[in-house]
Amino acid sequence: MYFYAAxxxxxxxxxxxxxxxxxxxxxxxxxxxxxxxxxxxGVERPNVAVDAVMDSVSVVTTFREELAKVxxxxxxxxxxxxxxxxxxxxxxxxxxxxTDNYYATLNSAxxxxxxxxxxxxxxxxxxxxxxYFRINEKKTGQFERTLIIAEDDSYVSYLEGCTAxxxxxSQLHAAVVELVALENAEIKYSTVxxxxxxxxxxxxxxxxxxxxxxxxxxxxSKISWTQVETGSAITWKYPSCILxxxxxxxxxxxIAISNGYQQVDSGTKMIHLGKNTSxxxxxxxxxxxxxxxxxxxxxxxxxxxxxxxxxxxxxSLLIGDKCGxxxxxxxxxxxxxxxxxxxxxxxxxxxxxxxxxxxxxxDGEAAVALIVNxxxxxxxxHLPMEFMVESQKLIAISLEGSVG
Amino acid sequence: xxxxxxxxxxxxxxxxxxxxxxxxxxxGAQAERLNVTGLPTRRVESYxxxxxxxxxxxxxxxxxxxxxASAPALRVAGAYQLLIANGVPHPGTTAPAGVIxxxxxxxxxxxxxxxxxxxxSALAKKSLSLTLEGSVxxxxxxxxxxxxxxxxxxxxxxxxxxxxxxxxxxxTYSGSSEAHVTNNxxxxxVGRNATVTHITVDLSGDGVTHFATNEYVLAEGAKLxxxxxxxxxxxxxxxxxxxxxxxxxxxxxxxxxxxxxxQHLDFTLDVNHGVPNTTSQEMFKQVGRGRSKGVFxxxxxxxxxxxxxxxxxxxxxxxxxDQAEILSKPELEIYADDVVCGHGSTCGELDADSMFYxxxxxxxxxxxxxxxxxxxxxxxxxxxxxxxLNEALTAVIDDWLVGAKQR
Numbered sequence: 001m002y003f004y005a006a007x008x009x010x011x012x013x014x015x016x017x018x019x020x021x022x023x024x025x026x027x028x029x030x031x032x033x034x035x036x037x038x039x040x041x042g043v044e045r046p047n048v049a050v051d052a053v054m055d056s057v058s059v060v061t062t063f064r065e066e067l068a069k070v071x072x073x074x075x076x077x078x079x080x081x082x083x084x085x086x087x088x089x090x091x092x093x094x095x096x097x098x099t100d101n102y103y104a105t106l107n108s109a110x111x112x113x114x115x116x117x118x119x120x121x122x123x124x125x126x127x128x129x130x131x132y133f134r135i136n137e138k139k140t141g142q143f144e145r146t147l148i149i150a151e152d153d154s155y156v157s158y159l160e161g162c163t164a165x166x167x168x169x170s171q172l173h174a175a176v177v178e179l180v181a182l183e184n185a186e187i188k189y190s191t192v193x194x195x196x197x198x199x200x201x202x203x204x205x206x207x208x209x210x211x212x213x214x215x216x217x218x219x220x221s222k223i224s225w226t227q228v229e230t231g232s233a234i235t236w237k238y239p240s241c242i243l244x245x246x247x248x249x250x251x252x253x254x255i256a257i258s259n260g261y262q263q264v265d266s267g268t269k270m271i272h273l274g275k276n277t278s279x280x281x282x283x284x285x286x287x288x289x290x291x292x293x294x295x296x297x298x299x300x301x302x303x304x305x306x307x308x309x310x311x312x313x314x315x316s317l318l319i320g321d322k323c324g325x326x327x328x329x330x331x332x333x334x335x336x337x338x339x340x341x342x343x344x345x346x347x348x349x350x351x352x353x354x355x356x357x358x359x360x361x362x363d364g365e366a367a368v369a370l371i372v373n374x375x376x377x378x379x380x381x382h383l384p385m386e387f388m389v390e391s392q393k394l395i396a397i398s399l400e401g402s403v404g
Numbered sequence: 405x406x407x408x409x410x411x412x413x414x415x416x417x418x419x420x421x422x423x424x425x426x427x428x429x430x431x432g433a434q435a436e437r438l439n440v441t442g443l444p445t446r447r448v449e450s451y452x453x454x455x456x457x458x459x460x461x462x463x464x465x466x467x468x469x470x471x472x473a474s475a476p477a478l479r480v481a482g483a484y485q486l487l488i489a490n491g492v493p494h495p496g497t498t499a500p501a502g503v504i505x506x507x508x509x510x511x512x513x514x515x516x517x518x519x520x521x522x523x524x525s526a527l528a529k530k531s532l533s534l535t536l537e538g539s540v541x542x543x544x545x546x547x548x549x550x551x552x553x554x555x556x557x558x559x560x561x562x563x564x565x566x567x568x569x570x571x572x573x574x575x576t577y578s579g580s581s582e583a584h585v586t587n588n589x590x591x592x593x594v595g596r597n598a599t600v601t602h603i604t605v606d607l608s609g610d611g612v613t614h615f616a617t618n619e620y621v622l623a624e625g626a627k628l629x630x631x632x633x634x635x636x637x638x639x640x641x642x643x644x645x646x647x648x649x650x651x652x653x654x655x656x657x658x659x660x661x662x663x664x665x666x667q668h669l670d671f672t673l674d675v676n677h678g679v680p681n682t683t684s685q686e687m688f689k690q691v692g693r694g695r696s697k698g699v700f701x702x703x704x705x706x707x708x709x710x711x712x713x714x715x716x717x718x719x720x721x722x723x724x725x726d727q728a729e730i731l732s733k734p735e736l737e738i739y740a741d742d743v744v745c746g747h748g749s750t751c752g753e754l755d756a757d758s759m760f761y762x763x764x765x766x767x768x769x770x771x772x773x774x775x776x777x778x779x780x781x782x783x784x785x786x787x788x789x790x791x792x793l794n795e796a797l798t799a800v801i802d803d804w805l806v807g808a809k810q811r
Contacts, residue, residue, distance in 0.1 A: 318741035328735040336723035339752035
């Protein structure tokens with residue numbers, strides 16, 4: 001296995017016609033708007049700042065000048081290491097230490113590129129920042145690194161999308177994402193993950209072992225994770241918040257859909273360290289086919305976390321009798337004034353709901369997509385507009401073939 | 405993928421004693437196994453919050469037969485009493501109608517991949533054996549005690565409740581106030597359409613390490629209610645393994661963790677819905693005082709074909725001190741689609757509004773606190789219909805509240 005493969009340097013395409021049709025088909029399936037597709041393929045200047053990372057190498061970062069005017073740095077991490085060494089030195093590895101876990105160590109050892117975002121004090125990022133990750137080469141792993149720093153009183157919304165073409169072999173994606181929110185800062189991080197999940201017999205697919213962690217370092221800071229997980233053969237992913245600053249807030253909204261032979265094991269960690277910290281977890285899992293879908297999450301209050309507050313809701317939906325849905329929460333309260341609430345339910349789509357939809361002329365698959373979209377609505381509405389539409393389509397695509 | 409290399413386990417004093425005791429008991433295989441694995445640490449999922457390797461500092465010598473036994477720790481008027489003293493069952497002489505008492509060789513539990521079960525099965529020489537037929541009127545009380553000098557004892561009971569039968573079984577654990585390690589096992593098979601209430605109360609002394617494994621097998625249409633109360637010991641862990649083996653069975657599993665200063669008390673629950681059309685409800689409450697740890701791990705497993713399962717689990721924790729910890733892990737593991745399963749887990753401190761309400765009516769702060777905690781805890785006893793039994797259990801809670809057991 002190669003650790004990384006640099007994309008072959010071909011001249012930039014001048015129009016969409018010159019772009020790899022396989023790539024376009026993938027964007028098409030994702031429902032990415034034409035304009036954005038051109039941007040991703042490097043054709044035209046976009047209105048959303050995009051950093052595309054293919055095979056671990058950042059190939060294109062757009063809109064930089066406009067962002068630089070307000071002092072925002074948005075570039076590939078390799079560039080950041082060259083040009084903003086003092087920031088990278090100060091923050092890289094401060095949220096996810098090199099020894100954190102096996103895959104974080106692997107990433108730290110071999111990562112070649114990724115995205116770097118720095119929002120200076122008092123700046124509200126005027127546009128959504130976005131990264132597209134793609135594995136093109138055969139037999140490669142992708143190890144990218146993302147570092148986002150939000151200084152005091154700043155705000156940024158960051159989107160991340162992942163795709164990979166079909167391959168027979170399994171490929172590894174072991175990324176590390178670090179977020180640092182200082183006083184009064186807010187970071188909103190949204191992911192739509194659609195790595196190749198393997199074929200109908202469970203052959204191939206991406207192993208998605210990602211370490212994502214945000215550190216609410218300053219008082220009154222906020223980090224919000226929203227994720228739509230539909231792809232990958234195996235997903236182990238637990239975007240976490242360390243609520244260090246007083247009154248800081250962590251949020252986690254997740255939709256995880258598994259079909260075929262996929263295995264999804266995802267959730268979050270909310271570590272309450274500061275006073276009056278609060279967190280909210282809404283996780284929706286949908287299992288179909290022969291898949292297993294697990295929510296695994298931890299909520300803990302340190303002895304000093306006076307007045308910590310958590311609300312967790314995990315709902316699972318089972319489609320078919322060959323799949324499994326599991327919930328494994330760890331709830332650790334070490335402070336009497338901490339108030340934690342957790343609830344979880346598991347059920348299936350009721351016959352009544354299906355009958356109601358089908359009676360009104362929807363076919364089985366459309367009915368399931370409609371009901372599932374309703375089931376995940378609480379989470380969808382936390383996604384930025386562009387992603388919301390894509391995600392609804394993605395949900396319908398992911399559940400293709402699950403009814404019948 | 406190579407993640408970890410197999411490193412030999414460094415054994416501590418407790419593990420070495422246990423290995424020697426297993427060898428003495430003639431179970432070389434288990435001794436060898438423990439020699440390789442050691443006691444479970446927090447890396448073993450079912451011991452995540454109760455790291456036995458760290459918590460079990462020393463194991464006293466294996467128990468010798470008791471010379472004399474004092475009165476039972478909990479008295480319920482009219483109960484039929486059976487004694488297991490220092491691991492040795494003493495079947496009573498005059499059994500009430502429908503009760504057949506005896507002893508059998510060996511331990512009672514089925515094989516489980518669990519160190520406490522393996523230790524009990526290796527060390528318990530005889531089991532108390534009970535067969536209950538028809539409607540058994542008096543409460544059957546199994547009084548388990550460990551007397552004399554500090555000792556490691558294993559006791560075991562095997563109870564069969566015949567089809568259509570009904571019975572209430574109360575088990576109490578107590579003994580001399582030495583640093584015993586006791587490992588108790590109960591295997592209860594509930595027959596078709598039988599109704600069983602099984603209550604266990606740990607009233608062991610301050611220095612005791614108390615382990616209990618309660619295994620239940622429910623046949624078709626069986627109705628089981630269990631309640632486990634931790635009101636003693638320094639370190640206690642009650643494991644509840646329930647298996648639904650017949651359709652239409654229902655189980656209510658309850659627990660009360662009264663955790664005082666310096667205590668570490670653990671409930672670990674594994675409810676396995678193996679067949680269709682079964683229902684269960686789990687209700688556990690924990691209250692923590694001083695520097696203490698209350699642990700609840702509850703797992704509901706619904707097998708692939710166990711359609712129409714309805715399972716609801718609830719854990720509520722109340723923290724009365726800044727140094728109390730409540731750790732909870734309610735799990736669902738579901739492989740069937742036509743099911744209704746859920747769990748809830750809450751924890752926090754006493755409600756300030758309720759305190760204000762009571763205090764504004766002239767009730768002192770400690771009194772108001774006690775009232776609210778009592779209300780919180782005694783809810784678990786509501787389903788216990790037998791008045792005498794309910795009263796005795798209420799007294800256990802009250803003792804803890806007023807501080808007879810307070811530390």
